[in-house]
Amino acid sequence: MAKLYFSEEHEWISVEGGIGTVGITEYAQEQLGDVVFVELPEVGTAIEKGDDVAVVESVKAASEVYSPVSGEIVEINEDLADAPGQVNQSAEGDGWFFKIKLSDESELDDLMNRKDYDAFVEGLE
Amino acid sequence: MRYLPLNDADRARMLDAVGVGSVEDLFRDVPSEVPPGPVFDLPDHQGEMAVEQAFNAFAVKNLSPSCAPTFLGAGAYRHHIPAAVDALIQRGEFLTSYTPYQPEISQGTLQALFEFQTQVCLLTGMEVANASMYDAATACAEAALMAARVTRRKKVLISGSVHPHYVDVILTETGFTGISCERLAPDPMGIEDLVGRVDDDLACVLVQTPGFFGRLSDFTALAAQCHAMGVLLVVAVAEPVSLGALMPPGEMGADIVVVDGSSLGMPLSFGGPGVGLFATREKYMRNMPGRLVGETLDVDGRRGWVLTLSTREQHIRREKATSNICTNSGLCALAFSIHLALLGEDGFTKLAEVNHKAAAALAKRLSAVKGVKPLSGPFFNEFAVVLDKPAAPVVEALAAKGILGGVPVSRFYPQFPELENLMLVTATETNGDADFDALVAALTEVLR
């Protein structure tokens, strides 16, 4: 059963069997507006926690996406190349960005659960 | 003062509305240690007539190429500009508009730039082009930076046939970015081996055709070697009219093509402003510098144009932008585009033929002058000649006879004494037979 975590940079990561699926949160996609392009890392890249691994662009803004954990990129969401709008339609589902093989699961302890993240977002507004 | 509409009555009423006693009060945030009425050792205002007279006084101290047989090139080529070009670019709607950030009231500029981007793609044989850079030299620097971004490599190899100003600008503008550039020695004979130097830690190889010394090159084999090593091939073109006769760089396999557009549409104006053309492959589109115009629809479903992919640019991406460029060469790009539109396919290819054959005819005539030897090898409208004495004083002597006869290579390469006798000579559609006669006669006399 996958476990879901959130970062203060508005990424989510769903972890199952040592593999994390990463995307941006519903809140983040609303802030960005219509996503027009997502630049993803190459499969096989080794990532440190906090590295900027992807870029998500709307018409008027571009945001770096930071990896919430360390590890190796094992898969990227190829569908986003043709359909970046998936990030808007389903930020926390089909709009995922990449999958990463975690090198240190203890890093997850620094992240938030859904309830804490919702409270964090509320505090921003 | 003729440019200032406010009169004293207006000013008094406006100061009243603002609630201050004088304009000086509005400057009260300027700190007290700054002199309130600094002394400017400068003249007061002048009327139109006086200003025009001053400019005429500057002009008569120059030898105008319009009044002298002119054979100068070295990266700037004199062509006849149809009268319609200047009339159109002086329309206030083009001349006095800002960057087209409000697309609903900028469709004219946007459509013209979209057409320009298309023309650049067609000329260069490339897939996408931007809406212009300052000039070819700065565009070359942008190409090197872009290649480093795309390949994530930090080394650049520059051919000895590339215009020395382009090379200097690349070295300057990449100098603090951690990119290292290897600049090959000037190569008038076309003997350098580039293919053998391509290895897999290079970001790009930069070449030029026609080269600085006029020589033509086919980079097809070089492109293949570059691509085998994951290296980008950047091809610079200093004379865009050559593209009317020569194989386009895109067909040779270039990844980025940079062209100096100043041959078309604009007067030479002592070398600026001009326009840099910048084209690349579609896959590198998002790594390009500069503005891009894209097609879209309005809310009524009608086709229109907008600036697009602007998240690459400084006003959004700030320190992570692909370039710091903002204002570019919009009006020069428009002039280029109008000139090319007037020429069309037939006119542009014919212009290229007229240029090439003018240079071929001149080379033949100069080869008969004692003390002048054109370098062998194919050229377009510019070629190098070896004189039997240093070229710089010869050029001065020709100028004293009212002829702008050529460019001494030593002006660019003072540190290479072996190039001292080399002179670049250009002929274009502007040179009639009388110009040729004058140059041949003067050169014969000067070299006697």
Next chain:
Amino acid sequence: MTEVHVFPSAPAGTVSGNRGLTVEEPLLFEMGGEAGCGVDLPEPRDVPDHLTGFARKGRIGLPGLSEPQVVRHYTRLSQKNYSIDAGFYPLGSCTMKYNPRLNEKVARTTGLGDLHPMQPVSTVQGALEAIDAMAAWLLGLTGMAGVAMSPAAGAHGELCGVMAIRAAQEAKGNPRKIILVPESAHGTNPATAALCGYSVVAIPATAEGRVDIAALKAKLSDDVAGLMLTNPNTCGLFEREVREIADLVHAAGAFFYMDGANFNALIGRVKIADLGADAMHINLHKTFSTPHGGGGPGAGPTVFSQALAPFAPLPFVRRGDDGFELVETRAQAGADAHPFGRMKGFHGQFGVMLRALAYAMSLGKDGFRQASGDAVLNANYLLARLKDVLSAPFEGPCMHEALFDDGFLKDTGVTTLDLAKALIDEGYHPMTMYFPLVVHGALLMEPTETESKQTLDAFIDTVRALAAKAKAGEADFFHAAPRLTPRRRLDETLAARKPVLRWAPPKAE
């Protein structure tokens, strides 16, 4: 020849889609031209060509059109543009002042406009004298020690300034690592610092819209190479503590780069040297009235203090014993000069310098003083007459531009963008929007000195009426704007998701 009707069903209420003076115009490539030509060229000489093996094989694909077709095409396109000639352009930070026609005329003088950049220096003494004269104006107006004339635009001038800073720091033995940039800066500042190998550290603004001196002090260190500060800043305010800022920066061994985008507020009144600046670029296409041309060309000469002047790039003009010299190489520059390199092919934007020189001579020092005074008065007049209906985030007086935020639109359902689009229908170019980033929904208005009181009053009346309409709940009116333009709001998301950056021939079915 085929007539292309691009939008037969366009919502103009006409059968053609045309609307009076606004005519639908196809692309050059859709005009049906193939064999035409708008230029009569001489015949090629009868000699063999040398192009074997290098010649183009296929057609280029350019359309062929006659001169009248081309002239009409571009005339129609021009009619779809707003321009300073045609109307008020209060675009903040852009200094859209009137562009005198005299500038255009003198730049085309035979013997100036037609000069080749590589003519012998003996044949261009008048051109070098003109460059020197323009340089003298810039030095006289700023009180600085040196000037680089070659940068091609504002961002290029910034690059010139920061490269000189880097060269000077390197000459002292350590390039250092950081450039400080206030949050309210133009995007070109951080982009430029990055190009010079520096990392950018932002300085926050105070509640009154100026640099936070305490924050600046905390960020200054041995790692800081310089500070880039726009003054007047992008909130339209003069940085009162500019002298203290300069002293702090200098005490830390760093240099003070002043972004000259807003020089129009100070010209003829304040010498930049008196503010403690080490470098500043001057946008000739703003402050010196040369036309923007739909996005260039501009020019960004950069003035330097004594400390940075020796590092100015090649080429430069020097007065010699036998007239003017053009210094193009390091060897010519001599031992006292340490040029950091070359920024541009040939000698810079000569044609733009000529236009700017004509303007400087026309205004004179008295005209410049009057111009900056009128520019600041005009902005304060807008501020005074609009601040009760819009919302001004900072206390005045402002300098040459007036900043508002979108507080007055709260709960109306109307955004800054909507208001701007409504202004278009009223015949105005919108103000700068959403910049600077330090206030919410910014509206930045720069009227310049070349607008009359009548123009400002009419604009003020329009803005007041629109603000009232927004507050009265007429959001739909704004959302539908603009209605009267050649195109209505364009789909920028579509343009960016599926980029079409060039025309391509229609594919055969």
